[in-house]
Amino acid sequence: MHIALDRTLVLLIEHKDLMFSFIDYMDQNQRKDIPEQVFTNSMIAKLTGIVKRNDAERLKDAFDRDNLIKSGIISEFNKSRGTIAFQPAVIEIFRLFDKERVKGLRSAELENIRVQLDNTLQQHQGLSFSIDNIAFLEQRDHLFDLLRQVNSQIQNNTEHLEHEADRLSKRLDHDQAILTLGESQQVREVLLQVKQIYDREIIPTLEFLNTREYSKVKAPLLLIDEISRLYDIRGFEDDSYYIDQYKLSILSHYKAVEKVRQTLQRYLHQERQHRLTYNAIEKAYLNLQALAKSTFTENLKERFIFKLLAESELYFKGLKTYSSAQDSKIEWHERNHKLYFDEYLIEQNARQRSESVAKVVSFDNKQNPDPNNVLKRQIRTLIEQCDIKPPMDDLYAEIHNYLVDNLAEHYQLQYLLYGVSCYKQRVKKTAKLTVCFERPQQKICYKNKVLEYNKRELN
């Protein structure tokens, strides 16, 4: 069943998503046609999604491959390659429905326009300008067609670039931070797209629209200028005026494209920064890898990179190595710590000769118990048996005198602290101990040692 072109087109427009999917496939794969399989699969998917039976039947007939060929929507069906190509004009119509799918002009297309304009100029230069000259009239028609086409293409291109800049900016300027590697990968891809559009579409367009820059080949707008001048000289002022109007119309897009360029500049800088970081890391990595390889010997123990990596290349050169022994332990208190001073035992003249007479001692193999423990036990017993009772003016002095009397030559000043501690234990429930902070502190000197302490009164 054959359905007319207009009705088929209307149905296609009503179901734009189908054509959009074909356009997307072609753009993504940079092709001008689609495989027959893709066409069939998309068609089946579309038809199965339609609930009403009548509608489905209608679409099935309209979107039938043979019907599309007959109506001229499919311009080429290559059986051997299994590909389908749509009429370019139809594709262009659908691109216009969605700005995102409008194709920008790239270097090759812009160059093609320039060549066409150059050819037109050459053709005009060899013509005699007369309304009776059919060749001239044909060339004039062709020129205006071309100017109209260029103007429309540049306009579409500008809209496409503005839309792309807007789309990419929105994707890059979202408020959410990049929190995952996946998100970062997407942002990086968008940045690459920015770079691609900038290099392949924006810069060529700006060059195309630039009338000032000197180049070996004539700029397109200068070519239009020359054609306009030809018409003017040969007495076709009206045509010359219209040509100038076209030129101005084309040129008016320069500002818009320049604005797009400035919008994308920021992201381009960001992309450049990433590229530089990437290159720098890559270079450092390759250098490190080369050093690691060059240290390779059969003896694995010798495989160290150390001597090869120049110290000047080390960023944290001389960084202090970790040392657990160097933890600082001193605590500084904001209050006067002197008030909390307990006792200081000072060694006096440590090198002074012992006053006692040298005695001959003999060694035996038996292990002696720690003399300090024996002495401590003795001190504890002595303190328990002593009859020192409160009140007393200076506990330290009392205990010291008592221990000197009872321990004789075994006594040393450091044992006084133990003695005091034992005595405190003994009387803690019955007596009250008061510390007196006096300057200078109390002192006891005994056998080259001095004990400085705060007096304790016992009541």
Added chain:
Amino acid sequence: MISNKLSQNIYSQLINGKAINKQLYISKTNELEGNSLYNEIFNNFDEYSILYQRISFELVHKNSCFFYIRELGGEDAEVPLTTIKIQALLIIIGRIITEQGYLFDVLTDHRAGVKSEDLAVATSEERYLDILHTCKLCLKRGIEEEINNNLVARGLMFVNSRGHYVLTEAGASFYNELTEVQ
């Protein structure tokens, strides 16, 4: 005027080879805050500089964002194993991220960061492992432990509230310098 409390804390960090960064990560709020230790050194730099000079260290202020101390006259001493380990680890982490097409910013954003599993490729691929072994890294420990010992313990990386590794200013400045040299 040097503060006793802060100077003690600063000493404790610097003497153990830790960098003092301009900003400090607070895991409770998941935000960065100004580091009082950095400000203390910055405001009394001359005094601190002389103080450390007297105990044969140079107080280094790098990239206007972190301090660390280096031993004076240590050039002729043994091979700087610690710094080589740090540099190798940073290069390999950076390479893993950039090679896979990720944005480098993930490593520097305190809310983002990378999981240790993302860096596991360092010990699973021979090309990285060769370098790490040559630098005496990952011989017995995993990459996570090496990062903790060599980067986190030294204030070059921190672990954020999501458990991800993030570069501190000191760590990030290494990459900045790499890029500038280029």
